[in-house]
Amino acid sequence: MKTIIEPFRIKVVEPLKMTTREHRENVLRDAGFNVFLMPAEDVLIDLLTDSGTGAMSSEQWAAIMRGDESYAGARSYYRFESRLQQITGFEHIIPTHQGRASERILFELVGGPDKVIPNNNHFDTTRANVEHSGAVALDLVIDEGANPRSRHPFKGNLDIDKLERLFKDVGPERIPLVMVTITNNSGGGQPVSLENLKAVRKVCDQYKTPMFLDACRFAENAFFIKEREEGQSDRSVESIVREMFDLADGATISAKKDGLVNIGGVLLLRDESLYQNARNLLILTEGFSTYGGLAGRDLDAMAQGFEEVLHEDYLNYRIRSTEYLGKKLLESGIQIVEPPGGHAVYIDAAEFCPHIPSAQFPGQALVAALYRHGGIRAVEIGSVMFGEHAKMELVRLAIPRRVYTQSQIDYVIEVIQEVHAKRDEIRGLKIVEAPPVLRHFTARFAEV
Numbered sequence: 001m002k003t004i005i006e007p008f009r010i011k012v013v014e015p016l017k018m019t020t021r022e023h024r025e026n027v028l029r030d031a032g033f034n035v036f037l038m039p040a041e042d043v044l045i046d047l048l049t050d051s052g053t054g055a056m057s058s059e060q061w062a063a064i065m066r067g068d069e070s071y072a073g074a075r076s077y078y079r080f081e082s083r084l085q086q087i088t089g090f091e092h093i094i095p096t097h098q099g100r101a102s103e104r105i106l107f108e109l110v111g112g113p114d115k116v117i118p119n120n121n122h123f124d125t126t127r128a129n130v131e132h133s134g135a136v137a138l139d140l141v142i143d144e145g146a147n148p149r150s151r152h153p154f155k156g157n158l159d160i161d162k163l164e165r166l167f168k169d170v171g172p173e174r175i176p177l178v179m180v181t182i183t184n185n186s187g188g189g190q191p192v193s194l195e196n197l198k199a200v201r202k203v204c205d206q207y208k209t210p211m212f213l214d215a216c217r218f219a220e221n222a223f224f225i226k227e228r229e230e231g232q233s234d235r236s237v238e239s240i241v242r243e244m245f246d247l248a249d250g251a252t253i254s255a256k257k258d259g260l261v262n263i264g265g266v267l268l269l270r271d272e273s274l275y276q277n278a279r280n281l282l283i284l285t286e287g288f289s290t291y292g293g294l295a296g297r298d299l300d301a302m303a304q305g306f307e308e309v310l311h312e313d314y315l316n317y318r319i320r321s322t323e324y325l326g327k328k329l330l331e332s333g334i335q336i337v338e339p340p341g342g343h344a345v346y347i348d349a350a351e352f353c354p355h356i357p358s359a360q361f362p363g364q365a366l367v368a369a370l371y372r373h374g375g376i377r378a379v380e381i382g383s384v385m386f387g388e389h390a391k392m393e394l395v396r397l398a399i400p401r402r403v404y405t406q407s408q409i410d411y412v413i414e415v416i417q418e419v420h421a422k423r424d425e426i427r428g429l430k431i432v433e434a435p436p437v438l439r440h441f442t443a444r445f446a447e448v
Contacts, residue, residue: 004320008402017041027166032444033368033429034390035377037304045396045404045412051216052098052256052263054401056301060260062166063304067297072288076296076303083303087238087310088245092275092405094282095292095299096265099216099254102126104132105267106212106252109274110176111135113200114423118166119179119214121160121186124385126179126214128438135176138149138390140166145187148337148348153228154193155337156184158220163203171412172218181214182221182244186381189217189341190321191224193244194232199249207363210249210271216257218244220342223315232371238310239441250274257343260305260401264298293406318342321409322399328413334420343398347416349382350393353426360428360448363393366419368445369426374415385440407418 017026019042031037035048040302040397048054055065068074077095084093096102103126111133120141122130130137140162144152158180181201184190204211220262222240225232232240245251249271255264267282269275279289285292294302308314319342326340327348337346349363356362363380370376379385382393397412419426434443 004324006055006316006379006402006405007311007317011035012218014207016044019375022383024092024375027097028368028372032432033364033447034440034443035367035371035379036441038371038377042375043371043377044217046279046377047344047399047407048377048379050400051254051399052261053262053403054262056261057304057308057402059308060301060304063300064297067295069296070291071291073290074080074296074299076299077290078297080303083306084240084266084268087241087306088251089242090245090251090270091377092272093369094269094278094289094357095294095302096267096282096286097262097293098256099252100129100265101286101293102252102265103129104255104336105278105285106250107133107135108281109277112420114174114436115176116166116170116174117177117179118158118163118175118180120156120184120192123181123185124438124440125385126181126232127389132437138166139186139391141184141187145184145190147173147394148188148346148351148394149340150333152223152340153191154196155190156182156187156192157196158192158200160196160199160203163200167203167207167209167291171172172209175207175209177210177212177249178204179212179214181216181387183217183224183342185343186386188337188346189344189396190337191221191342193229193295194225194240195229197379211247213242213244213251215245216253216254217343218253219309219315220318223312223319224342227319228335237315248282248447251341255302255305257303258306258309260309261298261301264294264302265292282356301384305345314447318401321406324406325399325413331421332413332417334416336394337394345376345399346381347397349395350379352395353423354419356426357447358390358393358429359443360430361393362428363395365447366395367427369419369423370415370431370436373419374411376415380440386445387439
């Protein structure tokens with residue numbers, strides 16, 4: 001069938017607030033041209049992030065009602081622990097309130113001055129937590145990963161030659177772990193191949209260094225492996241997921257992505273000593289080890305979400321619907337990071353706005369234009385978010401899971417087409433105020 005239908009039906013609806021261009025102009029200026037600072041009710045189609053913005057299933061809502069709110073040893077925790085052990089094979093399962101909490105605990109324990117943490121691409125909070133510890137966050141994605149037009153099927157792959165050179169240049173004693181982000185969010189939501197993960201594992205074994213996954217979108221990455229990697233098409237997504245985790249010594253997961261919940265995270269560890277230290281730090285800063293800063297009902301919803309995300313009819317719909325948006329933009333002459341990623345489509349803002357130099361933040365300018373014209377909230381992935389580390393000027397259209405219909409995505413396409421037709425009118429931006437780290441969240445801008 002040519003039409004990919006949603007493998008669910010709508011049971012509850014939420015009304016959207018329709019706004020005028022004049023109203024949006026005022027909202028945009030009040031927010032200092034930063035869409036993070038505007039009220040969500042003034043957004044028509046919210047593609048800011050896929051993190052925690054999805055719709056939960058009827059079974060997840062039923063799990064919410066079953067939640068056991070005991071402080072220690074709740075039934076909800078044991079259901080959550082059992083589900084993660086079944087999927088990943090890890091014995092040590094630590095719940096956290098979201099992915100960045102897992103990152104903070106991990107890098108507080110293994111990071112520090114004079115340390116180097118390589119990754120294919122660190123995303124914003126990962127980089128911030130690495131650098132907060134005093135370590136250096138280093139991106140080693142393959143060259144194709146920085147080329148929007150490349151059709152390489154696994155543009156998220158970590159460059160093995162660069163990794164080996166890093167070990168030789170700085171010494172394994174300065175590299176406490178190697179991390180691989182699946183899928184690679186900073187590089188366009190691009191997947192990492194199983195072959196590449198095995199190659200990273202081989203280098204890590206050579207230098208006796210742990211390999212970790214930033215596994216926020218592990219199921220989407222596994223689906224891409226099944227579709228694109230030679231010899232994997234006859235396997236189940238669940239078996240590919242297990243092999244990916246079997247290759248790793250640990251992982252951080254934001255359950256707000258492939259956990260299909262609105263809050264929650266996970267830290268997976270094999271090393272007993274590191275696990276004990278992480279659990280102690282969890283108790284100090286997040287909560288007891290069987291709730292980790294979450295309510296019991298959240299743990300139950302996570303347990304159900306981690307089961308549902310492996311349903312292949314869901315994953316097929318998820319990947320196809322993102323592909324639909326990307327294909328329509330390409331057909332309109334709008335350059336995106338090719339091929340479309342799993343959770344989002346990334347517009348090449350430098351190509352979209354060639355008259356705006358990087359110093360005037362073309363991505364942020366395009367984000368403002370999309371909101372002004374159609375009430376769409378997207379996010380900049382470029383010089384605002386990453387500063388000197390930015391390799392591309394992108395605008396990410398992150399699609400919440402099980403939230404928007406095809407007609408709403410068609411509306412997004414029409415808005416982007418109309419903005420593209422008048423792109424010469426988009427003005428660059430300058431920063432008026434900004435914090436020293438993670439400035440994209442709270443910086444304020446003015447038009448040049």
